Amino acid sequence: MADRKLPTVPFKGLRTGMWLTLKTLFKKPVTVNYPLEKETPVPRARGVIALDPEACTVCMLCARECPDWCIYIEGHKEEQPPAKEGGRVRTRATLDRFDIDYALCMYCGICVEVCPFDALFWSPDYEYSEFGISEMMHDKQRLTYWLSRVPDPPALETS
């Protein structure tokens, strides 16, 4: 009992609480009425993952690192003519399929981090919900479209 302090003013806690709720009652609610009004996300918001197919080398690192296994990649090798006359025939990996299943994705961003060729980016778009779960699978074309929404990389430091 020694270290237990008695309140100095009776019902102070009750009054503080009542006053707080009354004050909040007359304040403007913080709710953003989503379909009617929209919040602008910060420029680097992690809304959706965009793909740059030109940069992708089908190395499969993203697909392997993905904790949810939600990235599906298929590719094949194409023979390139040798650089010099009589040289060795080169092979080049070509991307056939690059799908991300956003129904599985948990937006951890490991694929973006792990990509060694800067082929994956975060785009701030977030309005891509669907009525069917199968439509959450975004194909290469759709992922490439998101690329147009990615903000430019920050400028290089000058010094």
Next chain:
Amino acid sequence: MNFWLLLLIKVGLILGVMLPGALVIIFGELKISAHMQSRMGPYFAGGRWGWAQPLADGLKFMQKEDLVPADADATVYKLAPYVVLMGTLATFVIIPFGPDLVARDLDLGIFYLLAVSSLSTLGVLMAGWSSANKYSLIGGLRAAAQLIAYELPLVLAVIGVAIQAGSLSLSEMVTAQASWQWFDGLPTWINGFVSPYMILQIVGLTIFLVASLAELSRIPFDMPIAESELTMGYLTEYSGLRFTMFFLGEYAGMVSMAAIAATLFMGGYWFPFVSDDVLNVLGPVILVSKVMLIAFLFIWIRWTFPRLREDQLQTIAWKWLVPAGLANIVVTAFFKVVF
């Protein structure tokens, strides 16, 4: 006029005031609670401000299946919500809406009131017992303990008013508050201040409001329902229309408790400087606005305080409210006899 016709009109009028009143309070609670938590509350139903939300909720409940658990005592189970609602609605028989606007002005009005409002306790017990569910049973037992504990301070608070008004009839209590007198023998300059009993009987009013919150099982005292401990208490097994009855009964109970508090302590239909003829027309409006004021207080308290523990509940009733109520009676009686 024909007795049956008159009865029909009275019942219709009471239901016509009570149920829309309950709906308005439900809507008010949705909106006020939302804004107290910096939310918007219902927004789309019915257009502006989502005014049709309580109606939409009611319609939704009516579409749900009316389930009766296999082990339940079906008759009692099915009857319980109506007992609760009936007990609440019956209190409105004696609430005066104006000098002549009373369904039935009983001489023992306040006794009738307290007796009838205890009927809904019976309904709650029936629901808790007949559901064949442990949550329901514990909820029902808690409700019984709570409602018995708080019936007492409620009665004690009312006795103070009854002594001061010198009558048990609600109409005469309002008249006594309208008579501009504190106590008969006091000099006129003191008696001139007068006002409804919310000032003289402030202790009584406080006790009454706290006890009525507990009687209604609203949040600081909602242990019988306590969704985090007992799922939904005695309401656990109810669905569909019967749940709606309980729900409506809770809010109709708020209307009736607020109406009783307004009549006993805030002068009911009476308003200063308004003559009786006008009060017969304006009375209902004045009473309803007072009811809404108290209902707002109930909602405000509900969305501010967390639920008490069961022992704190009993402590408040037996250690604080009952002694305070007895002291209030002694002081009121002393002044009544001396002056």
